[in-house]
Amino acid sequence: NAGVTQTPKFQVLKTGQSMTLQCAQDMNHNSMYWYRQDPGMGLRLIYYSASEGTTDKGEVPNGYNVSRLNKREFSLRLESAAPSQTSVYFCASRFGYNEQFFGPGTRLTVL
Amino acid sequence: GENVEQHPSTLSVQEGDSAVIKCTYSDSASNYFPWYKQELGKRPQLIIDIRSNVGEKKDQRIAVTLNKTAKHFSLHITETQPEDSAVYFCAASNGGGTSYGKLTFGQGTILTVHP
Numbered sequence: 694n695a696g697v698t699q700t701p702k703f704q705v706l707k708t709g710q711s712m713t714l715q716c717a718q719d720m721n722h723n724s725m726y727w728y729r730q731d732p733g734m735g736l737r738l739i740y741y742s743a744s745e746g747t748t749d750k751g752e753v754p755n756g757y758n759v760s761r762l763n764k765r766e767f768s769l770r771l772e773s774a775a776p777s778q779t780s781v782y783f784c785a786s787r788f789g790y791n792e793q794f795f796g797p798g799t800r801l802t803v804l
Numbered sequence: 805g806e807n808v809e810q811h812p813s814t815l816s817v818q819e820g821d822s823a824v825i826k827c828t829y830s831d832s833a834s835n836y837f838p839w840y841k842q843e844l845g846k847r848p849q850l851i852i853d854i855r856s857n858v859g860e861k862k863d864q865r866i867a868v869t870l871n872k873t874a875k876h877f878s879l880h881i882t883e884t885q886p887e888d889s890a891v892y893f894c895a896a897s898n899g900g901g902t903s904y905g906k907l908t909f910g911q912g913t914i915l916t917v918h919p
Binding site: 798 | 805836838846850853908909912
């Protein structure tokens with residue numbers, strides 16, 4: 694099992710550009726999550742999907758959109774990137790109320 | 805919603821000493837409390853977790869205690885080693901209702917173990 698995978702690993706954008714971060718899991722988990730991690734701020738939830746076909750806002754959803762493409766895949770889109778969105782983005786998945794597994798992260802810089 | 809406070813933000817110990825990190829939570833309905841370790845440039849990984857029907861759980865050098873009345877839980881690492889140096893995050897979640905098990909994380913503790 695690959696677990697949770699994310700692409701790309703690194704990305705540099707200019708202000709106003711758009712991009713999609715991809716996430717996939719092969720553990721047959723129902724729930725998937727997107728977090729951002731900034732220095733001293735811990736992990737903040739952007740969006741989550743409790744099951745295929747459902748998505749909901751987390752703590753910091755502004756400037757982002759998500760798509761739960763199927764049970765395996767959950768993508769995060771930045772429509773018009775801003776320097777404030779410079780961060781490390783982690784995708785995670787979970788089955789029921791058990792351990793949550795994280796992907797390796799995407800380091801995004803917006804100039 | 806849930807709010808998790810974590811202290812201290814940094815902790816420095818000598819190899820062999822014990823380290824304790826404390827967290828408080830606000831939602832009395834929270835019933836699952838994991839601890840994650842994140843090494844530099846890596847993803848967070850679960851090291852131990854506890855559910856609200858248990859007061860203490862131990863796994864080798866790591867233990868977690870939970871006080872539901874006071875709404876706080878703590879991570880205890882004994883006989884620390886340099887490889888324990890990392891950022892540690894506590895989290896809390898409510899397994900029921902519409903929260904779908906969302907985890908709310910503390911701000912993290914940078915643990916440094918000096919040889």
